[in-house]
Amino acid sequence: MHYESPIREPLILEDKTLHDITEDVARPIEGKANKYWWALFIAALLAFMWGAGCLAYTAGTGIGVWGLNKTVGWAWDITNFVWWVGIGHAGTLISAVLLLFRQKWRLSINRSAEAMTIFAVIQAGLFPIFHMGRPWLAYWVLPLPNNFGSLWVNFNSPLLWDVFAISTYLTVSLVFWYMGLIPDFAMIRDRAVKPTVKKIYAILSFGWSGKAKHWQRFEELSLVLAGLATPLVLSVHTIVSMDFATSVIPGWHTTIFPPYFVAGAIFSGFAMVQTLLLVMRKVVNMEAYITIKHIEYMNIVIMVTGSIVGVAYITELFIAWYSGVEFEQYAFLNRATGPYWWAYWSMMTCNVFSPQFMWFKKLRTSIAFTFFISIIVNIGMWFERFVIIVTSLHRDYLPSSWSMFSPTFVDIGIFIGTIGFFFVLFLLYARTFPVIAQAELKTIVKSSGSQNKK
Amino acid sequence: MSKKVIYGVYDDDDVILKAVKDIRAKGIHVDEVYSPFPIHGLDHALGLKPSRLAIASFLYGCTGLSLGLLMMWYMMIQDWPQIIGGKPNFSLLDNIPAFVPIAFELTVFFAAHLMVLTYLMRCKLYPGSSETSPDPRTTDDKFLMEIEAHGNEADLIAIMKETGATEVKEEKIA
């Protein structure tokens, strides 16, 4: 039990006692959903179904229903994939890296951040499967012999690295999240009055009783998992970036990509966490736990990573010029001044300029402004991936093949669909799962609760 | 024959930590402590052996690494070598760089998942397990100490009371 200096601002407000925390965390689960929740849920559900329809149409008719062509073989599909994977970085990062750094403020947000991670990675996972010409053969990317004959997969291919990276990341994040959930499920179980509910949470809580030995192992487990998850998080987007970095296409073939992508991922991940938590703390009244302090901390991360991304953009331009390779030089000139200049400059504005406002404490502690910026950043990061993928492909080496890309309603529909799917999952989570790691949070009531700061 | 256990309910983690220390100082064995969250130092106070999960996980990781490399070597170099992009697909050494990412992922995969499985097994945690704490409040804000009595119920209760237990009860369990 370590104490912290009273000048640090409290991380839990309103003098919450242990029992208050239990009550607050259990309330959304035991109570009824308010109309905001239903409104959001139905909207999300509709979007999800629309997207599902578009996916079915694609799988049934052919990738031709998208806007792709002989020159631009990837566009919205992989853009969305990278975007979602990027978003999926914040959760594990918060719970793993911040745990290693013993950042107490992680405790009230890590549960939701991890949930978001998992849901985002699920969305991301859809695209590599459905962007295939023959999605029903997607299992061929697993190391199985061809039709169980003798031809194996190609371990030189970055796409195959993705397969392993994404699946490892998804499953490890999942267990990491679930291990944390067990004691909280137990808490719900012990409070539950309805027998069915009790039964369900009894199953979910794996018969947790909070024995001292279990807690000891639990702490060790979390620590080691965090230690494993940290390099994993970094590896995932590194490998995603290698899809491009290992290619020969000017604008893709760039050694700066791994760090640049990781920074971008954290950037967009935190932005998405902001978006979600700012909504959630209102909808399920968690103001006491997700305080301005938390928001400010995250804004600082956004500001820093945003600046890193900005530096990366500028480095790219410099290297293109410095390399003296005419293809590289044209690729980057074309990004900024070619037919897709608007995408490039939206990216620049959203990702590089907008986070700089966070230098001002007034702005980074304003909820409305934070929410606004978090949306802007997410838009900007989507454009970053669009710029990298489409503007690099559409004008590569031989001008005879240069072309353009414009999305069809199916492209758009699928993207909207994944957003819908994501929110469906998240809203269900918010109503049935303990949205705050209450067991762990209780450990810091003494050190960081407002009552002990007086 | 049925045995008697004494349950002492505390409502502060520091108090119960101190209580455990005092009681053990008196040479009484504290059987179990149920708490809503991990209490630092309690394992030492109870004299629990340090966990070896980390070591297990390290071993699992090594397994993952070697299995991964073995798989890639077998599939790409041993069983069905092909010329791909003019790269030397006939020797593991030349190909190692391309194998690093997957080797790493498999290391993490094995280390993480096998460790979690081990944890669940060692703690006997599994879906459908009906085990719960003797007092449901221990997942909320109460801390429970369990001591098995051997005819010394009275002084155990007294000790608990004086170490700050808010309520003490005596139960028979078969």
Add this chain to the structure above:
Amino acid sequence: MATKKTYFQGLGELANNPELEKFQEKEFAEKLPTEAFLSDNDKLSESSTSRRDFLKFLGFSTAAASLAACEAPIQKVIPYVVKPEETVAGVANWYASSFYDGNDFASLLIKNREGRPIFLKTNDLCDKGGINARIQASVLNLYDSARLKNPLANGEEASWSSVDQSIISGLEAAKTSGKQVVLLSSSIISPATKAVIDRFATKHNAKHVTYDALSVSAMLEANSDSFGVRTLPTYHFNKADVVVSFAADFLGDWLDAGHGKDYASKRNPSVATMSRHYQFESNLSITGANADYRTPVKASEIGVGLVNLYNFLAQKAGVSSVKVAKSGFSTQLQKAANDLWKAKGKSLVVAGGNNKDIHIVVNAINDLLSNHGATIDFSIQSKLKTGNDSDVTELINDMNSGKVGAVIAYNVNPVYNLARGAEFASALKKVELSVSFSDKNDETASVMNFVCPDHNYLESWSDAHPYTGVYALVQPTINPLFNTRQAQASLMSWTGLGADFYTYLKSYWTKNILGSTSWSSALHDGVFKTSTTEKTPAYQGSIDSAVSALSSLSGDSIDLILYTKTGIGSGEFANNPWLQELPDPITKNTWDNYLTVSPRFAKELGLTNENVSNGALDGDVVDLTVNGLTLRVPVLVQPGQAYKTLGLAVGYGRIGSGKAGDGVGVNAFVFADNFSTNLSGATLTKVEGEVHGFASTQLHHTMMGRDRIVKETTLDAFKKDPTSGNEQMLLATHKGPQAPEKVTLWEEHDRDVHWWNLSIDLNSCTGCGSCVIACHAENNVPVVGKEEIRRSRDMHWLRIDRYYSSDMTQEKADAEGVSAIDKFLEMEVASQAETLEVVFQPVMCQHCNHAPCETVCPVAATTHSREGLNHMAYNRCVGTRYCANNCPYKVRRFNWFNYSDNEQFDFYMNDDLGKMVLNPDVTVRSRGVMEKCSMCIQMLQKVKLDAKKDGRKVRTGEAQTACSIACDTGALTFGDVLDEKSDVFTESKSPRAYHLLEELNTAPSVWYQTKVRNKEI
């Protein structure tokens, strides 16, 4: 498919060989030893298994094997009850035959698989004529679902007997009423057919009127004026050191498909004298694109220019020159004149257009240069075009005045391709009997009483006499698919000669042509040559009248040129989806004709082209009016086009041609009054608010200063230093400057069996596009249609990139300090018409030995073979498209949809008939898989297996690809570079050889040879 397929069972049967017929009636020659089986067992044991039993077992085991082998259930099994002895399942037969459609002649070898003609190539025994995209594609016309399946009487299907009866009586009626019987046909070069027609004419005292859709009547007239013979000479571009062409598209559709071959043989910079080529023309033709000096000229100025050239030469020759206004481009003419004079007797001046005066002056010029008898050969005449325009005009008048009792149209479509077509149609109403031999219910056939559908040439017996001393045979390579009858047979039956044209032909040949040679050897060779030559007529022309006529031509009005596209030509093949989807060599547009307008003029008129958000090209639409006729046409802004001259392709706007051809573009023939292709006094009015969508396979037209894509040099520089323009690129490394291929991490893989390489000579490539069609035919490349092309989803495995030069260059930018942004913006714009240069670059899969595509495929669907080929395993492909993205040459093609059996793509792969053209050796790709050039691996495999069977090595030059076979000009050289005797080995060692994008060190197996222009700079 509606009709019953009958399968060709070999030549014998077509020859109506009596033994065979007997044999067929009595299918099972020997009595079956059934009782041997039925009676006691020991007899059974000694009974001999009959041929029929053997065939039963064979048939069963084949069926069983194929059933076992196939994933999908077999829908059709075609058992050979009697296997034709020359047909072996899975082995192709090649039959010699000839192609002539009234325009081009080619002596061909037709590839038959299981009785289906599926591919063709030039017959090397015949040095005359040549193959082009249309001829290459003609095999698909055979399987055109729009072909008539029965004769028609007044639009209703009828039986031959009934049709014959009514036609004969009709003819009799005409005779008795003393009205004309007219046989209207295109030029006929078949002696036997001519004989039949004569017999027919004498019986029905019929008149034979000939005209050519793409008429050269004026040229014939000019020749009869200048030489007293109404005939065409043959031109020897392979003997001409200097070629000056006035709007003659001799690499396109000017007179003869064989010119490209001759021309290319003089374009190789390594030969003694590479020819120098001047082109004066109005719209950019492929000939102009290949010229060393190209001068854009307003159509009506060409005549004056020509006369100016005459004067320059007259001066040198010391002949009196004629009075004419000074031409606007006399400096270029002067230069041309100097070169011509230097090459006196080894030069050639040719002109296009159907204007007699022009050709009279051309004859005079060639006479000054004493080219007659040297590069222009009257002793070997070309018979390809004999049409006479005035006769048609006369015919229409006669029809109107009711003098004509019967019209029989043979291989002509007057209602479509006569300017007065509508008038012809109405005049037909005054004719009692009208018969068409058209194999479709097209514009003309649909207004005639009777349609007696002719065979496709691949179903017919015929012959050809295209040039003096050259005779060729046309033999069927498949039984008639439908209830059609050869036109000759029809004529014979109406003349009472029976309907057996084959026997007639054979006897005709043995009597009149063959002499001592045997029929079967002639049939085997497909071509028969004699040493006869015509006597050369002397030049006796005068040009005065012509000169005055020409000088009066020139004016300030807007001119319109009617031209032909290499794909569609005169439009008879408009329903051939391969040709519709073949990008025009110059504009790279498909499925369209359009008005080409020079950028400067378009600007003045406020006409624009722009790319929409997905890159597709849109153009303004105008109402084009000439001589009171108005058509609504889209505008394509065409660099290199002469100012104030418009171009419009004929051959479009067909009706009744079929599902692919109908409603594509507009019919420009309506403008061609008196077969004139140069018109003046055109007016344009922009149609506000209407845009036309073009389907273009190339959206970006300049090299953007990336001069290493197509390396160029001039002849002088090349003579000094053969590597000029092809300097070795060096990369800075820790070992000092290194050639890109030296900079590698790994050891190369062994190439010890074969190493298939392809070398592409950018000097010989004229951009004609027949290789593209050959690739289509050999590899079952799907046709995707206009909308998909607009989405940049063309499937061509082999494309021909066409680049325009730009007036903005790196050097200019550096010199003038132009900012990078402006520099690239200006680089996107093609040069001014005067300075425009054009290059063609065929690009297919480069079969990189360090292939970027292979590395990135997650499922190893594309890997490399030991023979240096980049394989594509369709079955393994899951369609991530990563390979296509990572291909620096962008040659990989993705199956966005299912292109076969799909209503959305209702071309030949969507009906059973069209599918008969598919090559059984090549998979039809399913949707969602990647495909690309395989270097015709099925052909390579065949060659290797043959060699293995004979226990020998693969012979030098034995292995070829479809494109290298199709290429007449020898621009594509294929072979094994490990074989030091092979041409491709020599080419790969040539100082001109380079790899595309060598800086990437993808180590391609395809070489390019520097483009050398014969011009001073």
